[in-house]
Amino acid sequence: MPAEKQALWDLKNRNDIIIKPADKGGAVVVWRKDLYLAEGARQLSNSTFYRQRSNDGTIPNNSKVKDAVSDLIDAGHLPPSSKYLIYNNSELGHPVFYMLPKIHKPNNPGRPIVSACACPTEQISAYLDSVFQPLVMSLPTYIKDTNHALSIFSQVVLPTNQPIHLFLLDVTSLYTSIPHADGLRAVKHFLNTRTSPVVSTDTLVRLTELVLTLNSFEFSGEFFDQISGVAMGTKMGPSYACLFMGYLEWQMVNRYQGPTPEFYYRYIDDGIGISTMPLDNLRNYIDFVKTFHPSISFTSEISTPTVNFLDIKISIRDRFLHSSVYYKPTDSHTYLTYTSSHPHSCKRSIPFSQMLRLRRLCQDDIDFREQCLRMRDFFVSCGYPLEVLDDACNRGSGCAPRQVLRTRIQTASWMGKLHEKEGVPASWLRAAPGDENIKQSQI
Structure with a gap:
């Protein structure tokens, strides 16, 4: 067995370390297990957000979901097809609490995440996310990416x-800090703005409440409920x-x-x-x-x-x-190595996609060329040939920054004097071709 594979095998089988991706930056972090468990215990001891329980809450929570959804169907608030929101006990997974190390923060705390795969409220959360997303996109301050x-x-x-x-x-x-009452009030406010609701606001608020309150998980052999905020890991979390x-x-x-x-x-x-x-x-x-x-x-x-x-x-x-472009200090610039068995077309596309990203981000041509050279060094350290990198840079150089931007502004801002169409004061807008309603003038 090659030395690298043997080293990976040895690391995998060690029981005194936890290997996780960094919360940001793409690095792989080896965390001492005793420190990982201590960080988890520190977070879960916060009685504002978590409550320890004596047993696994998965099956009891699933029974509550089944009863609540069945009652809504029987009352005509949900269609009969909504039975798909209910898991059979045999289909359930086991929600687990884990953390990603924030190596960009002092003392390297963990970002708390609950793996919600096949948990009792997974299907409900996914359904609610599909309802919430259009409302989120209509928010005046919304940025997609x-x-x-x-x-x-x-x-x-x-x-x-x-x-x-x-x-x-x-x-x-943010996620753990949202009080349930305030979060549900916000959801109700925006659900009431729908013009043609298929499912009533009260029903959707009730489903949201199920996702927020029936959130039990295991960590290091102990069981907990999250009693405040929304779990990072549930589908509706970001939109909520x-x-x-x-x-x-x-x-x-x-x-x-x-x-x-x-x-x-x-x-x-x-x-x-x-x-x-x-x-x-x-x-x-x-x-x-x-x-x-x-x-x-x-x-x-x-x-x-x-x-x-x-x-x-x-x-x-x-x-x-x-x-x-801005790189966080902890960004490891980890890319697929060129010795990988991936198809050559795939490996060649990776540096090109990064050069396009730089072309989008860097408006100044001189800055773009400097960042390309810096990016090239990142890929050289991963074994990429210079001819592949130079080709990617040349192809990226052939695109204008605005040509690779495809997202149009669809929102408006609540702040200050507003322009109804674009979301910033009309005097702050650069006139687009064919749009005579937008003038380049001062406030």
């Missing part, structure tokens, strides 16, 4: 002769969290008496904004946001020239937002 964010940023034309402040607002531990944040933002803007930022968007728990208001006014608004909800904690950053949002480095240049 990096491409969507770049499309939004590319439309902005900033005013002249005014101070410009970029700022970030990030929620700490987004609806809660959308409702919170709506409340904030309606209750705040002072000026609000003119531009604000959010990707789940990471928000980015731009404002021309005096710095003291912006700080007052951010302080209001931070103290608005007793269970939701924010971190903030105000920076005039540059901020890092998702994998984008955003900077102000002249009157425009310019983008480049």
